[in-house]
Amino acid sequence: MARVFFPDHLMQLTAGVRELEVHAESFRDLVAEIERLYPGISKVLIGKVAVAIDGDIIHDPFLDPVGPNSEVYFLHRIEGG
Amino acid sequence: MSEARDYKVIGTRVVRPDGVDKVTGRANFGADFSLPGMLYGKVLRSPHAHARIKKIDTDAAAKIEGVYAIVTGADFPKVGHEEITGGEGAGDFADLATNVMARDKVVYHGHAVAAVAAKTSAIADAALAAIKVDYEQLAPVMDLDTAMADNATLIDERLFTAGLPEKPTKPSNVAAYMEFKRGDIAQGFAQADVVVEGTYRTPTVHQGYIEPHACVASINQGGQATIWCCTQGHFDVRSMTSKVLGMNVADIRVIPSEIGGGFGGKTTIYLEPVAMVLSKKSGRPVKMTMTRDEVFRASGPASATKCTIKIGAKKDGTFTAMSAWLAYEAGGYKGSSMAPGAMCVFAPYVVPHFLIQGYDVLVNKPKVAAYRAPGAPQSMYACESLIDDLARQLKIDPIDLRLKNAVSAGSQAAYGPKFNAVGFKECLEAAKKHPNYTKKLGPNEGRGLAAGFWFNAGMQSSAEVHINENGTVTVVEGSPDIGGSRASMALMAAEELGVPYERVRVVVADTENAGYNNVTGGSRVTFATGMAVIQAAGDIIAQCKQRAAATWGIEADLVDWKDGEAIPKPGVNADVKPLTLAQIAANSGRTGGPLLGRASLNARGAGPGFSINMADVRVDPETGKVDVLRFTAIQDAGKAIHPAYVEGQMQGGAVQGIGWALNEEYIYDSKGVMQNAGFLDYRMPVASDLPMIDTQIIEVPNPSHPYGVRGVGEVPIVAPLAAVANAVRAATGIRIPDLPLSPPRVLAALEAAKA
Numbered sequence: 001m002a003r004v005f006f007p008d009h010l011m012q013l014t015a016g017v018r019e020l021e022v023h024a025e026s027f028r029d030l031v032a033e034i035e036r037l038y039p040g041i042s043k044v045l046i047g048k049v050a051v052a053i054d055g056d057i058i059h060d061p062f063l064d065p066v067g068p069n070s071e072v073y074f075l076h077r078i079e080g081g
Numbered sequence: 082m083s084e085a086r087d088y089k090v091i092g093t094r095v096v097r098p099d100g101v102d103k104v105t106g107r108a109n110f111g112a113d114f115s116l117p118g119m120l121y122g123k124v125l126r127s128p129h130a131h132a133r134i135k136k137i138d139t140d141a142a143a144k145i146e147g148v149y150a151i152v153t154g155a156d157f158p159k160v161g162h163e164e165i166t167g168g169e170g171a172g173d174f175a176d177l178a179t180n181v182m183a184r185d186k187v188v189y190h191g192h193a194v195a196a197v198a199a200k201t202s203a204i205a206d207a208a209l210a211a212i213k214v215d216y217e218q219l220a221p222v223m224d225l226d227t228a229m230a231d232n233a234t235l236i237d238e239r240l241f242t243a244g245l246p247e248k249p250t251k252p253s254n255v256a257a258y259m260e261f262k263r264g265d266i267a268q269g270f271a272q273a274d275v276v277v278e279g280t281y282r283t284p285t286v287h288q289g290y291i292e293p294h295a296c297v298a299s300i301n302q303g304g305q306a307t308i309w310c311c312t313q314g315h316f317d318v319r320s321m322t323s324k325v326l327g328m329n330v331a332d333i334r335v336i337p338s339e340i341g342g343g344f345g346g347k348t349t350i351y352l353e354p355v356a357m358v359l360s361k362k363s364g365r366p367v368k369m370t371m372t373r374d375e376v377f378r379a380s381g382p383a384s385a386t387k388c389t390i391k392i393g394a395k396k397d398g399t400f401t402a403m404s405a406w407l408a409y410e411a412g413g414y415k416g417s418s419m420a421p422g423a424m425c426v427f428a429p430y431v432v433p434h435f436l437i438q439g440y441d442v443l444v445n446k447p448k449v450a451a452y453r454a455p456g457a458p459q460s461m462y463a464c465e466s467l468i469d470d471l472a473r474q475l476k477i478d479p480i481d482l483r484l485k486n487a488v489s490a491g492s493q494a495a496y497g498p499k500f501n502a503v504g505f506k507e508c509l510e511a512a513k514k515h516p517n518y519t520k521k522l523g524p525n526e527g528r529g530l531a532a533g534f535w536f537n538a539g540m541q542s543s544a545e546v547h548i549n550e551n552g553t554v555t556v557v558e559g560s561p562d563i564g565g566s567r568a569s570m571a572l573m574a575a576e577e578l579g580v581p582y583e584r585v586r587v588v589v590a591d592t593e594n595a596g597y598n599n600v601t602g603g604s605r606v607t608f609a610t611g612m613a614v615i616q617a618a619g620d621i622i623a624q625c626k627q628r629a630a631a632t633w634g635i636e637a638d639l640v641d642w643k644d645g646e647a648i649p650k651p652g653v654n655a656d657v658k659p660l661t662l663a664q665i666a667a668n669s670g671r672t673g674g675p676l677l678g679r680a681s682l683n684a685r686g687a688g689p690g691f692s693i694n695m696a697d698v699r700v701d702p703e704t705g706k707v708d709v710l711r712f713t714a715i716q717d718a719g720k721a722i723h724p725a726y727v728e729g730q731m732q733g734g735a736v737q738g739i740g741w742a743l744n745e746e747y748i749y750d751s752k753g754v755m756q757n758a759g760f761l762d763y764r765m766p767v768a769s770d771l772p773m774i775d776t777q778i779i780e781v782p783n784p785s786h787p788y789g790v791r792g793v794g795e796v797p798i799v800a801p802l803a804a805v806a807n808a809v810r811a812a813t814g815i816r817i818p819d820l821p822l823s824p825p826r827v828l829a830a831l832e833a834a835k836a
Contacts, residue, residue, distance in 0.1 A: 005497060008260040009244050047166055052498035056686035056785055059540045059599075064685065073497035076259070076420040077166065080538050080603025080795055081288075081345020081451030 002030060002070040010049070010074055013041045022072075027051065027061040030072065050077045090575045091788055094725045095582045097568040099339070108339045111295030111311030112370045119297065120149050120198040122352075122359045122369040123205040125212050126379060127187035127194055130221035130445040130753025131236065134185055134214060137195055142211035147200035149363035151208065154184035154194070156358050158327040165321075165416075172416030172448070178325045180414055180448050181354050187216070188236055188413025189447050190754045191378030193351075198359040198367045221445040221753030225387045225408045228254040228442050236413060236443040256415030257441040259423055261495065269402025269434025273393025277471045281463035282819040283802070284746035285385040285410065288452050289737070289765050292341025293376045298356035299366035306360075307334045308353050313343040313561055314600030318350055319592050325354045336591040337561045344737070345451030348600050351380055377758035381450025382747065384409040384417045388463035390426075398477045398485045402434040403427050407460050409441055412448035417441045421536070422456030424496035425799075426464050428534040429505055429691060430486040435495060445753050451602060453734060454535040454795035458741065458802050462820070465531035465803030470816060479530050479807075480513045480693075494689075504717030504781030505532070505691035511777055512693040517713045526699045526710065529807025533692035533716075533799030537792030538603025539684030543596030544613035546574060546621050548676035552663025554578060554585040556617075559595030560610045562587075564794055565726040569607045570614045572722050573788070577618035579645035580662055596681050604792025607722055608783075609684035615787050620678030625665050628672040633657045686785020690792055692716040694735065694800035698808040705828030707743055707809055712801075713775040719783040719791030727793050732774040734797020740766045741798075742805035744821050 001021040006014050014020075015038070024030035035042040045051075051061045052073040058064055059077060066072060102108040139151045160178035183192050195212050199205035220234045227233060233254055241249045244258040270276055296310035306328070312318050315335035323330045340347065352369040359367040371380065386409050393402040405426045409417035423439035452458075472479040487509060488494065490502045512518055512530065522528060545557040556574050560566060571585040578585075589595075598610060622642045629647030630637040639653045646659040669676050697711040714731040721727040744764040748756045757763045782789025802820065809827065810816050817830045 007497060008262060012246070048164065053685075055498050055501040057498070057536060057539065058683070058685040059538070060683055061685075071499065075497055076424065078421050078424070078536050078538060078603065079348075079451070079540075079600065080421075080535070080605070080792075081343075081348065081453045081455050 001068065002066045002072055004030065004034065004072045006074055010044065013044060014038050024066050026066055027053070027064045030066050045074065050075045088576060090572050090582050091722055092724060094723065095568060095572065097565050098571065098586060099562060099567055110292050110341050111338045114297050114309040114338060115368065116297060116299060116366040119366040119368050120200060120363055121202045121205050122196055122198045122356050122367045123209055124193045124355065125195040125209045126375070127183065127190060127192040129187060129216055129218050130190040131219040132187050132216040133219065134183060134187065134194060135217055136215040138213040139195065142197060142208040145204060145208050145211060147204035148197055148208045149200070149365060150198040150359045152196050152355065152358050152362060154182050156362070157182050160325060172414055174324045176414035177321060181325055181351060189445050191375065191447065192413070193355065193379065196355045196359060198363045198365070222254060223444055223446070223749055223753050225385070225410060225442055225444070228444050229408065229440070236445060240415065240443065254443040255440050256411060256443055259420055259439040261423060261437040262435060264434035266402055266404055266434050266436040270393040272401040274396045275471065275474060276391065276393045277467055277474060278389070278391040279463070279467045279470065279818055280387065280389040281466060283386045283459045283462060284820060285382050285446060286741050286745045287377055287382045287763065288344035288346040290342030290344055290346055293371040293373060294347070294351055294380060295370040296352050296356050297366055297368045298353060298360045300357055300360045305332050306357060307336065308357070309336045309338060310353055311338045311340045311347060313340065313347040313563060313602055315561065315592055316559065316597055317348065317600050318353055321350045322353050322357060326357060334591060334593050337589060340561055340563050343563050344453050345455060345602060346381055348451050348602050349381065373760065374758045377763065378755055379447055381412065381448055383452035383455070384411065384449045384459065386410070386459040388460055390463045390467045392467055392471055394471060394475065396475065398475055398482045400430055400432045400486045403432045404436045405438065405460065405464065407437070407439045409439070409456065409459070410444045410446060410449065411441050412446045413443065414448045415441055415443060417449050418451065418456030420456070422460035425457040425534050426460035427495040429488055429532045431488055431492050432495065453737065453798040457535055457799045458738065461533065461799050462802035462806065465800065466806055466818070469529065469803070469807040469810065480509050483532060484509050500689065502781055502784055503689055503691060504779045507779045507781055508691050508693040508715045508717055511715050511779055512695060515713055515715070515777065517695055517711055517775060520697070520711070522697065525702055525812055526697060527808045527810065527812025528695065528697050529804045529809070529811055530693065530695050531800040531803035531807060533694065533796050535604065535690050535795040535799060537608065537687040537690050538605040539609050539687040540599040540603065540605055541683050542598050542610040542613040543681035544610060544617045546614065546617040546678040548621060548662065548666045550666055552584070552661065552666045554580060556585060556587040556614055557590050557595055558587065558610055558614065559590055559598035560606045561601045562589055563601050564730060565723060566606045566610070568726065569611060569722045573611050573614050574618050577615050578621065578662060579643065604690070604794040605687065608687055608786060608790045608792050611722070611790060612684050612786060613680045613682055616680030616682065617678040620680060621676055624676055624678065625662065628665050628669065629660045631672055632660065632668070686783065688719050688783025688785065688791035690717055690796040692796045692800050694804040696801070696804040696808040698805065698812055700809060700812045700827060702831060705824035705826070705831060707822055707827060709739055709771055709805065711772055711775070712739065714797060715777045715779060716793065716796055717779040717781050717791065718793045719786065720780055720789035721778050722788065722790060724778060727778055728776040730793045731776045731797045735774045735801050736766050736771060738798045738801025739771065739805055742802045742820055742822060744823055746821050
């Protein structure tokens with residue numbers, strides 16, 4: 001099961017849950033599972049935030065693989081100057 | 082994955098391919114482009130920092146001979162609210178549209194209210210003078226304390242703070258609140274032997290790029306348009322212009338010029354939609370160029386900030402808790418770099434308990450834009466200054482204190498994920514061994530040290546590699562070259578293909594001739610576009626193997642590629658001679674046609690960058706003037722593709738950071754009018770102000786890049802602010818928390834201390 005972590009600003013969408021375990025093989029599947037738990041959250045998780053899967057920050061993730069022991073952090077999107 | 086390997090051209094200091102044109106004046110920048118029949122566009126800007134536009138009368142201006150078009154906000158389509166999902170500070174397309182041309186209200190001095198296109202620049206000036214605007218002046222809100230006060234004058238009466246735990250009941254100048262926390266902050270401070278706290282302010286500063294914004298726009302009767310402009314991201318210019326004007330993306334072609342500096346400030350649009358509407362109305366191409374005065378008043382500077390930091394530590398220096406209260410000015414529209422500032426502030430350190438609170442605040446100043454490592458210099462200036470005071474209080478060497486708490490591979494970043502391989506400890510250890518760290522200081526001299534951090538970005542890139550008929554190589558990419566990236570791309574293509582660097586040329590192509598690329602920013606191009614070039618070169622190698630195999634009559638998987646030649650794999654029984662890239666290219670028409678490799682990707686795994694800067698300063702006790710005697714920049718580059726360019730980035734960032742620390746600031750009068758909108762009065766450091774910046778590149782490879790590359794362009798500006806301030810503290814014995822440490826401020830502090 002991948003461990004998923006939400007930052008404080010997204011916890012308003014998860015009824016205060018900061019961390020949960022999700023079975024998924026891709027980011028798409030992971031978001032679908034989270035959406036099942038928290039309807040409506042996928043509108044934010046896809047396209048409005050970035051994600052770090054096992055430490056690698058990814059903008060616009062979708063098909064990226066998620067391992068059974070992966071750690072997945074949602075982050076504010078960073079672009080830089 | 083990166084692994085140790087011997088490189089043939091990576092890591093060499095080759096001559097940059099664009100260098101000769103740039104030093105001989107042949108290179109074409111934004112303002113150099115012209116077209117037959119072209120008109121000159123100019124913008125009428127608000128004389129007030131905050132006002133309602135009651136009426137604009139353009140009748141007299143329209144009657145001037147040689148005036149072809151006049152536009153106001155009424156000539157632009159209404160743009161609905163839609164989040165710009167770029168990065169930090171991106172804001173809202175509706176705000177972007179009204180920033181380009183005000184509709185019913187101006188929110189900073191210099192805000193565009195009308196524009197004209199005329200036969201000559203002088204006629205355009207005369208037309209601007211003839212436009213009459215009736216304003217209802219409002220109280221300007223010019224600083225964070227005023228903006229955040231109860232009953233403050235509201236800049237946007239419809240703005241409610243986003244991100245608060247409780248839904249707000251009344252509007253506010255605070256556009257957004259963000260919070261990060263871990264552990265139990267109260268418990269963390271209770272565990273501390275020492276608690277220190279400080280409040281620090283940084284001023285509004287500008288990137289100071291030498292080339293002002295400039296463009297030419299031309300649209301035909303069929304609605305197809307071309308923009309020539311200087312930009313860090315021509316694909317972004319296309320998409321933003323299409324949103325602001327309601328145009329089809331496919332109808333806009335954007336051709337980037339060479340760029341005379343951007344540093345984040347050229348990741349958005351100002352003139353391009355205005356020139357386009359003027360072109361549409363006049364039926365002529367329209368050229369627009371900002372003056373330096375306009376660049377200061379109407380393009381995006383970096384946020385002024387107010388940051389309060391608190392740190393708890395054990396006697397041995399172990400951090401037990403940290404808190405940060407961070408307020409960032411956004412300018413007249415929401416969207417500052419508060420979020421990355423909040424994410425970076427404690428990033429270099431392991432801390433079990435922390436609380437970070439960030440506020441994005443409207444003020445009547447130009448909408449801020451990105452500036453190298455947006456948000457990080459301000460918050461980390463505050464944190465690194467306080468760590469310096471903590472080290473002094475604990476009587477611990479400032480490097481040792483940082484080493485004790487430094488993150489390494491496996492540490493959990495304050496902003497969330499665990500770090501993979503990072504080089505922060507290696508930078509600290511290099512600083513400790515550096516001869517500049519122990520050089521003797523004289524009277525009124527002091528040494529300061531600080532850390533820097535930036536995430537670095539990946540994002541979308543694409544590239545093509547074309548093999549010419551003689552085996553030379555053309556790389557086609559879409560990332561404007563703002564820091565020598567053409568040379569880096571050529572080096573990586575040469576390394577992969579096994580050919581000399583001089584046989585590779587790189588073209589930065591326009592939106593119709595290159596695959597999509599995200600903006601040149603976030604220190605991402607050498608990492609992400611470089612990865613696309615490496616993959617496109619790999620595509621070429623695969624094709625060359627097939628062509629060689631077909632020529633030899635063997636299977637492709639029996640062919641190797643080595644040193645620019647196809648050869649049979651060891652043990653393959655084939656009586657053939659190696660085929661060079663030139664031979665395969667010369668024969669390509671007979672083996673399947675031209676050799677064209679391509680790659681596109683959404684790069685993941687950008688390696689975070691860390692730095693340590695050391696500054697030695699001398700403070701004149703009679704004038705308060707601070708001279709930088711020595712400055713040492715140490716930074717983890719992962720793998721330096723072109724070491725001289727990495728050093729150049731480190732030196733450039735150091736100089737900009739020194740300017741931020743010592744002199745640079747927007748100075749406003751009581752009406753919100755900037756008083757120093759020119760390089761004579763907005764004092765950026767020049768070569769004669771500074772010593773040579775010493776550099777040391779650390780190479781802890783990024784495991785997510787084939788060569789181990791990390792971004793290097795942004796980290797260099799983060800640490801200098803606190804390094805210089807800590808040096809001034811060491812020289813004077815006085816902590817001056819507000820930047821810049823200009824002579825009047827330092828002298829006042831010295832005199833106050835004497836009193």
